[in-house]
Amino acid sequence: MRALPWLLLAVLCSAQQTPRLKLTLQDIPVLSFENGEKSTVLFYDAGSEQLYVGGRGVLRVLTFKEAEFNQTQVPLQVDEKAEKTCRSKPGAVQAECDNYIQVIQRLNGSSLIACGTNAGSPKCWFLSNTTKLQQDQRGQAVTISGENLAPGSPSQPAAAIAVEGNLYSALSRDKSTIQRSYGPRKLLRTEDKWLTDAEFVSAAWVPEKETNLDEIYFFYNEVNKTAGLDEEPIKARLGRVCKVDEGGKSILVDFWTTFLQARLVCGGPAHPQRFNQLRDAVVLGEGRKGRGMLYGIFASPWGTTAVCAYSMDKVAHAFRTSRLKGYGSGLPAHRPGTCVPYNSPSAPSRAVLAIIKDYPELEAVIYPEGQRPLYVLQTNDTYTRVVADRVWDASNASRTVLYLGTDKGKIHKVLQSRGQTVIIAELSPFRRDAPVSGLALDASTGHLYAATEFEVTRLPLADCGQYRETCWKCVLAKDPYCGWDPDSKKCSAVSQEANDTASFLQSLDPGAEDVCEGAAEQVAQQALKKVSVDPTSYIYLPCPLRSHHAIYTWVKDGTKQYPCAMDGHSCTLRFGENTPMDRGLFKCTATEDGYREEITAYELTLNVACLPRLSLTVATGVLLLAITILLL
Structure with missing residues (x-):
């Protein structure tokens, strides 16, 4: 195996790579699909209790109420006609000759559009009143062709976003396209030569202070057809168009006049790029107060995944100032790609449009903050989906929390703030292990929606009850949604609307002071487990891992330290040749950020006669079972 470059080693040292807590979630609503769904597209209306789930031949509308x-x-x-045509094609994948819902977007307050593959002939429906199909005067469902709105196959990557009643679609076909595909504004698309075998991942609307400057971004991968042996076979890119674009007058009449694209790199310019394939991307904006941050999941050829963060202000600066790749002359004062209304006096001239027609790519490369990943996931899992939330902590400071779905059906909750990246917890909400195929976050209701091909669920963003009823357990969680309420003496949710939780105790930054006022001197005394054992037996003493970021030690009679074996769930004290069994009081203690917790304690006595009629094998099994039961 090739050694990791020093860049990755530095990243591994700067962030906790193991989730602090591993939580199996219970008492949450779960919808299961008996045979699985090939595709699970999620859409929600912010602030509502409804979730739309696209499936095979059906659109499911879930209305939640608590659990x-x-x-x-x-x-x-x-x-029927489309299905028959699909099944008659040579080499047709029969499972795809159905209608898989791939696009769900709200066009306005009374209309939602849902588009499906329709056996290779995409088709769209309209819904009103949340669950009613719009009908014509004859009582038939109103439909339109989805040829330019949705893919014809559930395995075909695509992205779609609705902005002010207009649908923007990016389709991965033999001729990849980014289009304004439906709505009152003029329908536009990219020229064929602008994109090369693009596979789209996601899209985002980035509003500006002046609405005429609003931009729509698309994130995708392109095949690098000219790649040499030492070059990446795939390049990640982001493309951008202006919301006010209405096409050209004498050139690019039916095409974008503002389309520009740039290469997106997860790493620095001076080091080999190993994370070249973009898997998912999300923009965490700030409304019209600022452009926010872009977060992306990138994969290496060996399957490892990394998370990179980009300033959208710096992205916008690159689009405003970079030279165009391959264009040798100086750019005009009115730069190609500038957002201006169609009939504005500063609308692009024919000469400017001729430049963008042939040179739509920036020379500048977009690098992440710090020119390195936030962190690289060094486990057997890989990331598949990402969403982000901006959280106000107890001191009314802004924090960023990422939720990252894995290929094993887990969700990592990650705090990214002030130079630190910590995986707060690994959440296990699903009953079956399958890749997370959909994530959607509604900050206004405080919920995360998650889906695999077999299940859909809803999780609370502030699940403070997981951190138990002590101050330091709540504080050590480093969860900005939660703080210790000194009045009620509970770990409670921090208000995201009013600063009425300023008295809550939190310690989110490295090296923060002891906010629990001496909690480091406290220990959680549990009932002492008294165990009498046969000295000839092989036994072990388990100590469950409460936090995977803590340091665990076994101490006998308050002085002698014993080594323990970490097995993923326990720091286990095993007696053997190198660690002979002895009578005494054995305590397992966890220490983290100056806080100390006594996890468990055993008072061991040796008694050869305690199991006189049992064989050694049976006695050992009984003892191990007894210790396990006592521990629980």
């Missing part, structure tokens, strides 16, 4: 939900199914069946 329960009601389900309404809206059938969207494949056309």
